Amino acid sequence: MKTIAFFNNKGGVGKTTLVYHFSYMLAELGYRCLAVDLDPQANLTSMFLSDERLVDIYENENERPTILDAIKPLDRGIGDIKEVAIQDVSDKIGLLAGDLELSMFEDKLSESWGKCNDGDEAAFRIISSFYRVIDEAGNRMNADYAVIDIGPNFGAINRATLIAADYVVVPMAADLFSLQGLKNLGSRLEKWRKEWDKRKSQNPDRDLKLPNSAIRPLGYVIMQHGIKESRPVKSYLKWANRIPRVFVEAVLKKQLLSDKTVEEDENCLSLLKHYHSLIPMAMETRKPIFSLKPSDGAIGAHLGAVRSAFNDFKTLTEKIIAKINEQEN
Numbered sequence: 001m002k003t004i005a006f007f008n009n010k011g012g013v014g015k016t017t018l019v020y021h022f023s024y025m026l027a028e029l030g031y032r033c034l035a036v037d038l039d040p041q042a043n044l045t046s047m048f049l050s051d052e053r054l055v056d057i058y059e060n061e062n063e064r065p066t067i068l069d070a071i072k073p074l075d076r077g078i079g080d081i082k083e084v085a086i087q088d089v090s091d092k093i094g095l096l097a098g099d100l101e102l103s104m105f106e107d108k109l110s111e112s113w114g115k116c117n118d119g120d121e122a123a124f125r126i127i128s129s130f131y132r133v134i135d136e137a138g139n140r141m142n143a144d145y146a147v148i149d150i151g152p153n154f155g156a157i158n159r160a161t162l163i164a165a166d167y168v169v170v171p172m173a174a175d176l177f178s179l180q181g182l183k184n185l186g187s188r189l190e191k192w193r194k195e196w197d198k199r200k201s202q203n204p205d206r207d208l209k210l211p212n213s214a215i216r217p218l219g220y221v222i223m224q225h226g227i228k229e230s231r232p233v234k235s236y237l238k239w240a241n242r243i244p245r246v247f248v249e250a251v252l253k254k255q256l257l258s259d260k261t262v263e264e265d266e267n268c269l270s271l272l273k274h275y276h277s278l279i280p281m282a283m284e285t286r287k288p289i290f291s292l293k294p295s296d297g298a299i300g301a302h303l304g305a306v307r308s309a310f311n312d313f314k315t316l317t318e319k320i321i322a323k324i325n326e327q328e329n
């Protein structure tokens, strides 16, 4: 199983929407996918599950079958992780449900990060808990890919999640702040990778399975829905065409030999369109936009848009898989 996190510390760019559609497209292409909601806002979980199922999960008085439940013994200092509940979304998609209370684990993760330096065994169990929960659940459902959604920040939950990811995809907008954000993201990923590599060597329990902190960047996806309709195309392109250089220098930490436009850049995985009214239709019916049918309201021109969305996500998903295969071989 390969683990892919979708991450950008800038909020509202469309990460969760992308993770949701990517998971469904993996399934369309025949892969088994474990979707993991590690954003305490749990937006991915509410996209996947019906209101009835959400009530069943979150109004359970005794224990909530979420990712938090699996790590609770560690949080309370009374044991190690336990088997997590996998929510069936379809025959090929399983979901680890998010939890609003996950944010309470932030302090423990933060404190443990420092303690790993002293070879503290409990700290290593805590820092590796997301990795171990995902690894076990992925093996149990025989997943080809684990796809992770996280919140937009550089907090301890995201650090513990990202060191557990083999790959990272960066969804982003094309504007001044996103470009600035990309630089911060690149230096933060490099810092976390280095810090974890240093800590890993202090692990006292050789039998404890630890993440290897690869966090290899696969590329970026430009989300065009954030572009203000009134903004001239030229202004958008001005920012978009600066991304290839910043991505290579700040995220891949390489030298760019010659400038490229976003269209020419192999690190640009997709320029995703604004899907307008297909999005609320998909939310309403709890389906990906590319599976909408006339009975869901996708009639007339909408049907053409649904077909074109299918191709957009198919191309993007195949590109990500090809990039992973390239790196693995």
Ligand SMILES: Nc1ncnc2c1ncn2[C@@H]1O[C@H](COP(=O)(O)OP(=O)(O)OP(=O)(O)O)[C@@H](O)[C@H]1O
Pocket (backbone or CB within 6 Å): 010, 011, 012, 013, 014, 015, 016, 017, 018, 039, 043, 150, 151, 152, 223, 224, 225, 272, 273, 274, 275, 276, 279
């Ligand atoms: N391609 C798209 N076309 C139109 N609307 C979109 C598209 N992608 C996302 N959106 C809308 O943009 C808003 C933000 O999307 P989403 O919640 O996926 O972002 P996010 O990056 O996960 O946010 P957060 O940082 O809060 O987790 C939502 O209302 C979503 O429906």
Ligand SMILES: [Mg+2]
Pocket (backbone or CB within 6 Å): 015, 016, 017, 039, 043, 149, 150, 151
């Ligand atoms: Mg989100």
